[in-house]
Structure formats: structure tokens, C-alpha cells
Amino acid sequence: MSTSRDGTFAMNENAFVQLVLSHLRGYLREPEAIFWTYGFPLIMVLGLGVAFNTETETVTAFTVSEAAASMPVVKALGEDASFDVAVLPLEEALIGLRRNRTPLVLSIDESGDVEYFFDPTNPDGSAARRLVDDAMQRAAGRTDALGWTDRRTDAPGSRYVDFLVPGLIGMNIMGAGLWGIGFSTVDLRVKNLLKRMVATPMKRSHFLLSLVSSRIVFFIPEMTFLLIAAHLVFGVPIAGSYATILLIAFLGSLTFAGLGLLTASRARRIESISGLMNLVMIPMWLCSGIFFSSERFPAFLQPFIQALPLTQLIDALRAVILSGESLLSQTTPLMILGAWSIVSYALALKFFRWV
Amino acid sequence: MSEAVSCRQLFKRYDGGKKSVEAVRGLDLHVSRGECFGLLGPNGAGKTTTVEILEGLLQPTSGEVEVLGLRWGEGRDHELRQKLGVTLQETKLREKLSVLETLRLFRSFYDDGIAPEAALALVSLEEKAAAWVLKLSGGQRQRLAVACALVGKPELLFLDEPTTGLDPQARRQLWDVVTDLKRQGNTILLTTHYMDEAEKLCDRVAIVDHGQVIAEGSPKDLISRMGGEHVIEFTLQPNGDSGVGPSVFEELEDVRKAVEESGSYLLTVSEPHRSIPALLELLRRENLVLGSLTTRHVNLEDVFVNLTGRHLRDE
Numbered sequence: 001m002s003t004s005r006d007g008t009f010a011m012n013e014n015a016f017v018q019l020v021l022s023h024l025r026g027y028l029r030e031p032e033a034i035f036w037t038y039g040f041p042l043i044m045v046l047g048l049g050v051a052f053n054t055e056t057e058t059v060t061a062f063t064v065s066e067a068a069a070s071m072p073v074v075k076a077l078g079e080d081a082s083f084d085v086a087v088l089p090l091e092e093a094l095i096g097l098r099r100n101r102t103p104l105v106l107s108i109d110e111s112g113d114v115e116y117f118f119d120p121t122n123p124d125g126s127a128a129r130r131l132v133d134d135a136m137q138r139a140a141g142r143t144d145a146l147g148w149t150d151r152r153t154d155a156p157g158s159r160y161v162d163f164l165v166p167g168l169i170g171m172n173i174m175g176a177g178l179w180g181i182g183f184s185t186v187d188l189r190v191k192n193l194l195k196r197m198v199a200t201p202m203k204r205s206h207f208l209l210s211l212v213s214s215r216i217v218f219f220i221p222e223m224t225f226l227l228i229a230a231h232l233v234f235g236v237p238i239a240g241s242y243a244t245i246l247l248i249a250f251l252g253s254l255t256f257a258g259l260g261l262l263t264a265s266r267a268r269r270i271e272s273i274s275g276l277m278n279l280v281m282i283p284m285w286l287c288s289g290i291f292f293s294s295e296r297f298p299a300f301l302q303p304f305i306q307a308l309p310l311t312q313l314i315d316a317l318r319a320v321i322l323s324g325e326s327l328l329s330q331t332t333p334l335m336i337l338g339a340w341s342i343v344s345y346a347l348a349l350k351f352f353r354w355v
Numbered sequence: 356m357s358e359a360v361s362c363r364q365l366f367k368r369y370d371g372g373k374k375s376v377e378a379v380r381g382l383d384l385h386v387s388r389g390e391c392f393g394l395l396g397p398n399g400a401g402k403t404t405t406v407e408i409l410e411g412l413l414q415p416t417s418g419e420v421e422v423l424g425l426r427w428g429e430g431r432d433h434e435l436r437q438k439l440g441v442t443l444q445e446t447k448l449r450e451k452l453s454v455l456e457t458l459r460l461f462r463s464f465y466d467d468g469i470a471p472e473a474a475l476a477l478v479s480l481e482e483k484a485a486a487w488v489l490k491l492s493g494g495q496r497q498r499l500a501v502a503c504a505l506v507g508k509p510e511l512l513f514l515d516e517p518t519t520g521l522d523p524q525a526r527r528q529l530w531d532v533v534t535d536l537k538r539q540g541n542t543i544l545l546t547t548h549y550m551d552e553a554e555k556l557c558d559r560v561a562i563v564d565h566g567q568v569i570a571e572g573s574p575k576d577l578i579s580r581m582g583g584e585h586v587i588e589f590t591l592q593p594n595g596d597s598g599v600g601p602s603v604f605e606e607l608e609d610v611r612k613a614v615e616e617s618g619s620y621l622l623t624v625s626e627p628h629r630s631i632p633a634l635l636e637l638l639r640r641e642n643l644v645l646g647s648l649t650t651r652h653v654n655l656e657d658v659f660v661n662l663t664g665r666h667l668r669d670e
Contacts (some may be wrong), residue, residue, distance in 0.1 A: 018463040022452060029451035029487075191447035199410055199443070200464040200507070201436040355412050 015202060019210035023184070024217065037222055041172045042229055044301035045165060049234050052160040071112060076139035083132065093117075104128040112140070162237065165230040166321045167290040169223055173249060174284060176222070177256025178263060178277050180215050185264035186273040189353065198354045208349070212257040219253045220246065227321070239324030247327065248320060248334070252313040255337045258344030259309070265351045284310035309340040359511050360386035360409055365418035365473030367404050367566075378404040379415070380566035386437040386544055386559075388510075391537045393557030394546040396653060397667050401566035402546040403444055406513050409544070410441050423510055437466055440509030442500045444516045444546075450489040454480060454499055457488060458506055474502040479530050484666045491581060494525025512536065518552060527624040530555060548667050550655035562659060569662050576657045582611035583625040584653050587634065590619050590646035599643065608633045612661070623653065623661075 027033055061095060078085045088096070093105045097117055103124040105117040114136065118125035138144075188194045227245070230236040238245070263280055265353040267273040287301070288294055290308035297305055305311055312333035327334075364454040367379040379401040386392040394402045407413040408420060411427040419428060425435045433437060448457055458471035475481050478498035483491060491499065504512055514533070518526040533556050536543060547553050552561045554574045561571040570577055578584065591599065604613040604622055609630040612623040627650050638645065659667050 015463040018460045019563050022449060022456065022460050025456065026449050192443055192445055193447065193449070195412060196441070196443055196446045196448075196503075197464075199412055199436070199441040200437070200461060201433050201466075202464040355407075 001209060004086060016206045016210055019202075019206060020214050020217070023211060023214035026184075027218065028216065037176065037218060038074040038225060041168060041222070041226055045168055045226060046233065048164055048168070049161045049230070052164065063259055073109065073136045073139045073231070074108060074113065077132065077135055080135055083135070091340055104132060106132065136200055161230075161234045162322055163293075163318070164291065165227070165234075165236045166317040167314050169249070170252065170288070170317055171285070171290045172222065172226070173219065173252040173313060174256050174281060174310050176215060176219050177253055177258075180218075181211055181257050181260030182267075182273050182277050183263040183270070184211065185261065186267050186270055189268060190270065195355050204352075204354065205349075208352070212254065212261070212283045215260075216250065216253045218247065225250050236321075238321055240320035240326075241324075244320050244327045244330075245317070248330065249314050251334060251337050251341070252309075252317075255309050255313070255341040255344070258341045258348060261348035261352070262344045265348045266353050268353070284308050287302050287311070289314050306334070309337055357388075358385055358421070359374055359388045359390075360384060360392075360422055360544060362405075362409065362418060362420045365408065366416045366421065367401070367408060367413065368416045373596050378566055379408070379418075382418075382563070382567055384561060384568065386542065389540050390558040391533070391541075391543040391545070391556055393553040393560040394544070394563050395550065395553040395557075395560050395659075395663070395667075396550070396563035397548055400563045402548075402563055403515055404566075405563070406515050406544065406546055407443075408655065410439065411435065416616065426600050433443060437507065438510040440512040442504050442517060443513050443518070446490050446500055448496065448499065448503070450595060451487055453485050453487055454491070455484040457499065458502055461503040462506045468507040469505070471506060474506040477505055477535070478502045479528070492525065494521050494528055497521060497529060498526070498532060501529070505536075510542065512541055512543045514543060516546055516548070518547070518549065526552070550659065554655055560655065560660065562655075564659075564663055570658065574655055577655060578653045581623055581658060581661055583623040585601075585624050585627050585650055586653055586657060587622040587624055587627060587648065587650050588619055589622075589634075589648040592640075592644040592646045594615075594643060599641070601666075604634065604637070606635060609623030614660075621657075623657070 074085070077083055086093075090105075090107055093102070094117060096102045097105045097119070100122075103118060103122060107115040107117070114133075116129050116133070118129050120126055185194075188197075194207075198204065227236075227238060231238055259280065263276050264273055267276060287297060287305045288308050290310075294305050294311050294315075295302075316330040316333040317336075319330060320327075362382065362384045365382040365384070366377070369378060382401065383404055384394075394405065396402050401654070403412050404413065406416045409422055411422075411432060414428075422435060423438055425431050427435070452460070454475065458474055462468055462471050462474075468522060472481070472484070475484055478501050480495060480498050480502065483499075488496065488499065491552045501514065501517065504514075517533070518529050521529065531550070533543065533545070537556070537558075545552075545556065557574065559571065559573050560577060561568045562577070563569070570580075574579070601613040601615040601620055604610055604620060607622075607630060609624045609626050610622045611625070614621050622630065622634070630647075631650075642663055658666055659665075
């Protein structure tokens with residue numbers, strides 16, 4: 001605590017430190033917040049990692065009549081470990097298809113001709129149709145005209161779990177910035193504490209900066225923890241330099257903290273901030289490539305999707321973590337993030353409701 | 356020495372389309388240095404709006420405001436804030452910070468001030484220094500809020516409804532704190548809707564109603580302006596006839612004013628030893644029988660009722 005009289009700088013520095021400390025203390029002393037920051041993302045990585053890290057060769061297919069079940073081609077299908085075959089009445093099998101319990105239903109008549117039922121917009125349906133057809137045609141005597149060899153690409157670095165981890169880190173950066181800053185800001189406003197603070201000589205910029213800083217102080221260990229856990233449990237490679245990863249994560253945190261401030265700049269109630277947060281986050285949740293590549297969306301949506309900060313953050317994280325790309329190669333995503341930061345902070349400062 | 360606060364013809368309108376509210380309507384106020392000044396009035400009278408304008412938190416719609424010789428928005432706001440101590444109506448300090456941590460935070464905003472521990476001593480909260488705000492009672496929280504206002508060693512202290520919602524013991528403890536601060540020569544502007552609080556703490560009081568000051572002076576002055584210093588309050592036993600109008604009693608010796616209020620009669624008098632016998636004589640003549648009779652000193656509540664016809668806490 002300072003009682004210095006020798007100029008405002010010493011006083012202000014101290015005020016800033018005290019503000020950061022007050023946010024950190026308030027946060028550290030909230031066990032639930034600690035869980036949602038450290039525990040939940042870890043559970044999510046572990047859960048999704050396990051779910052998507054099992055081999056997905058088994059295709060469930062239904063045949064429909066007892067007579068067909070005894071045909072050699074169908075028997076061969078049943079013996080193939082890649083498939084899981086069940087014999088059911090057609091109606092029941094089709095219900096299974098509609099409820100996504102199976103990707104494919106076969107109806108086989110006495111002569112051995114097959115009707116395939118599947119949903120072509122579901123990638124699993126089309127794949128299952130091709131695999132089952134291949135297996136049956138071969139069992140019936142077809143020989144392949146060209147020779148082939150399978151080369152599996154599930155080495156660390158190119159599996160789904162590897163793709164997922166940088167996406168989850170990006171998602172967490174977004175969540176920490178928006179929820180963390182948004183909720184605490186509105187909470188302070190609801191409690192009249194913001195008003196109480198501006199009734200003191202406190203500098204308003206110090207207050208905003210302290211909120212953002214305390215978030216970032218929290219976020220960097222969180223991200224490191226997640227990345228190390230993913231590395232140890234699933235062998236997710238960390239190809240790029242740590243400094244570059246940290247720098248990108250830092251810029252991402254700064255951007256989403258700014259977006260959090262902007263989202264919370266006017267809200268007076270927890271209910272309205274919740275709605276606003278969802279409005280801001282849901283498009284990014286869906287489109288920015290957390291769980292699957294954002295390039296799967298149609299071309300006309302791409303300009304919009306590529307402009308979202310989360311798309312750029314996740315792309316940069318993936319490039320550096322998985323492919324070991326350099327900081328310089330990520331100039332474009334970082335500039336887009338930077339532009340979002342500057343605009344968010346400028347607007348937040350302008351519109352922030354203090355009283 | 357300049358005035359601590361002066362405001363002239365203060366107006367504040369909250370625009371809300373058709374629901375615009377004029378919270379302050381031409382309010383004048385002058386507070387001298389070293390005095391404890393009270394804004395007394397019912398809820399919604401415009402007290403909080405007025406102090407928040409004085410604190411530089413709200414912009415007045417029109418009017419002149421000068422605080423410690425400075426005006427808001429003339430580039431010296433920061434300097435002015437250094438000199439003010441503020442407690443707002445209902446501030447919830449961070450629950451998971453300790454009392455001392457809270458005070459350190461507030462102390463860090465001011466160039467000059469007193470040690471956080473010294474501020475705690477001023478509100479007798481030393482033994483709670485390490486406790487989280489969460490663990491404090493309502494009265495202790497309010498005293499902490501006052502300590503946060505004192506830690507910057509203010510030249511002017513604003514206390515907005517300092518004891519609202521507190522139990523009687525906590526109120527008395529807070530009154531002790533304010534009385535001590537007064538004794539040390541602090542300038543205090545407080546708002547309250549408790550007349551006993553204003554009477555006990557304030558050197559001067561402005562009674563505020565509908566955004567205007569309707570009376571101003573020391574509590575003693577305001578009471579003596581009623582013309583009498585005592586109130587005789589009595590009820591009559593029902594006698595079958597229709598009730599008796601209060602004006603009958605205004606004819607009595609020494610009675611300055613008579614009103615009827617939910618079955619009771621209130622007579623303002625200056626010498627009960629003369630007015631009571633006269634009252635009893637009148638009742639006997641009219642065949643009326645007393646249900647009850649008490650006397651008490653006139654208080655600020657009576658002043659307010661006299662001025663507005665309403666009670667302070669009607670709303």
C-alpha cells in the first residue's frame with residue numbers, strides 16, 4: 001500500500017495492481033469458477049478425445065429376411081469384422097435408420113439383388129453403402145481390376161483428436177474472454193460497484209485494463225495445462241514453438257476480452273448479458289471450425305466465416321501446434337485478430353455504461 | 356471560506372419517452388464547511404438524484420452546481436474526486452475480498468489519505484480486518500462502506516441513506532461513527548428518510564419533497580416554526596354521534612393547530628399544563644369520553660406532515 005506523494009504515476013500503478021489483485025482474488029475464491037476454467041475444458045478434451053479416438057470401422061447394417069440371411073454373400077458380410085449385421089423386418093430396420101442407429105439398411109430379394117436405404121447427406125451413410133457393396137460384390141466373386149494398398153494416416157498429428165485440441169483451446173479462449181469479462185462486468189454494474197468506483201479518482205482505463213489483464217493472467221496457465229494434458233494423454237504433438245503458441249493465445253485472449261467488454265458495455269442485467277453472449281458466440285461455435293473444418297461450409301458463407309475472430313485464431317493455433325508453422329506465416333490471421341481487438345476496445349470505451 | 360456545496364435551480368429530468376420523470380425540480384442547496392447537513396424526505400423525493408449530481412455521477416438537466424468551489428466537467432473532475440468521500444445507496448462490495456483488502460483497493464485510488472487500518476478504526480471494525488465481506492452483517496457492511504469513503508481523507512463526505520435497512524442497534528452504531536466524524540470537523544452531507552436520524556445527526560436539514568426544498572433550517576428551528584413544541588395526541592370513545600371535527604379544538608387556549616388522523620386527534624401546543632385542562636373541560640361539556648391521551652415533543656415528522664399533509668414513510 002502506498003502513501004507516496006511523489007507524483008501520480010506511482011499512485012496509479014499501485015491502483016492498477018490493486019484492481020488486478022481484486023479481480024484475481026474474487027475469482028480465485030470462487031471454487032466453481034476454477035472448475036469451469038480448469039476442470040471443464042479438461043473433461044471436454046478427455047471426453048471428446050476418447051470418443052473420437054476409437055477406430056470407426058464398424059458399420060451396422062440390417063438385412064431384412066430370414067431367407068436372405070442364409071445366402072452366402074450375406075453370411076460373408078456377417079463374418080466380416082468391419083460390419084455389424086442384424087436381421088430385422090424392413091419397417092423396424094427403417095426406423096433404426098431414421099433414428100440414426102444405423103447408417104445403412106439393405107433389402108435383399110431371393111435372386112440376391114440389393115436395395116440400399118441411406119441418407120446421402122450423412123457422410124456415414126454413403127461410406128457404409130460403398131463399403132458394404134464392395135464387400136458383397138467381392139464375396140459374390142467380383143475381382144478388383146486395379147491393385148491397391150491401404151496406408152493408414154492415424155499417426156499422431158493427423159488424427160481427429162489432434163484436430164480437435166487446438167479447436168477446443170480456441171473455444172476456451174473465446175469462452176473465457178466473453179463469459180469471464182462479460183459476467184463480471186455486468187455483475188459489478190448490478191451491484192452498483194462500477195458506480196462506486198467511478199465516484200473515486202480511479203482512472204476508468206485502469207479499471208478496464210485490469211479486468212482484461214486478470215483474465216489473461218488466468219488464461220495462459222489454463223491453456224498450457226490443456227495442451228500438456230492433451231500431449232500426455234493422447235500424444236497430441238506440439239510441433240511449433242511455445243513462444244509462438246503463447247503469443248497467438250495471448251492475442252486471442254486480448255481480442256475476446258475486448259469483445260467481452262464490448263458485449264457487456266451497456267447491459268444492466270445478467271439475463272440480457274447472457275442473451276448477448278450467446279448471440280455473439282453461437283455463430284462462432286457453429287462456423288469457426290472447432291469440431292470440424294470451417295471449409296465444409298458453402299463458398300458463399302466463407303467470407304463471413306473467415307472474418308470471424310475465432311476462425312482465424314483456431315486456424316493459426318492449428319497451423320502452429322500441429323504443423324509447426326512460424327509466427328510470420330500467420331500474419332494474416334493475427335492481423336484480423338488485431339483489427340477485432342482495436343475495434344472492440346475502441347467501441348467498448350466509447351459506449352461503456354459506468355453509472 | 357467557500358461553501359462546501361452550493362446548487363441553484365437544479366433540475367433533473369429522466370427521459371423515457373412518455374414516461375419522463377422530473378426527479379429534481381428547481382432545488383436550491385447551500386452547505387457550509389464543517390457542518391453536517393441532512394436532506395430529509397420520503398422515498399422518491401429526489402434526494403439520491405440530487406446527491407449523485409453533486410458527486411458528479413449524474414448530469415443535471417439544468418442548474419448550477421459548485422462543490423468545494425469547483426464545477427464538474429471543467430477539466431478538474433479528477434482533482435475534485437480526490438477530495439470527496441462517497442457512500443452510495445446500496446453498494447454491494449465484493450463479497451470474496453477481505454475488509455482490509457477492500458480498503459486497500461479504495462486507498463490506492465487516492466493520492467492522499469489515511470492508512471486502511473486507520474479507516475477501520477474510525478468505524479470500529481478493526482477485529483473484522485481479515486474477514487471476507489461475505490461474513491459481515493448489514494451494519495458492518497455499511498460501516499465498511501463508510502470506511503471506504505473515509506480512506507481518501509475527504510474534505511466532503513456524502514452518505515446516501517446510511518442506515519436504511521439496518522436494525523436499531525446497527526443504526527445506533529453508525530450514528531456513533533457519524534457523530535465522531537462530526538466532532539472531528541468533517542463536512543458531511545447525508546440523506547435520510549428517518550426523521551430521528553436527521554434530528555440526531557444534522558446541524559441543518561433541508562426537507563425535500565417532489566424534487567424541491569420545502570423547508571430548511573436546524574431541526575430546532577424547523578420544530579419551533581410549528582408554533583408549539585408539544586403534541587397532544589388523543590382518541591375519543593365512540594358515543595353514537597358522528598365524529599367531532601378537529602376545528603373544534605383549535606378554539607382552545609394554547610392550541611396552534613389541530614388535525615385528525617385515522618381516528619386520533621393531534622393538537623400542537625406550547626404549554627400542555629394549560630391546554631390539557633382546557634381540553635378536558637371542553638370534552639366534559641360536550642359529553643365526550645377520552646379513549647387515550649399522550650403527549651410528546653414535536654419532531655421533524657410532524658413538521659413534514661404539517662408541510663405536506665403526508666407522512667415521510669407513506670410511500
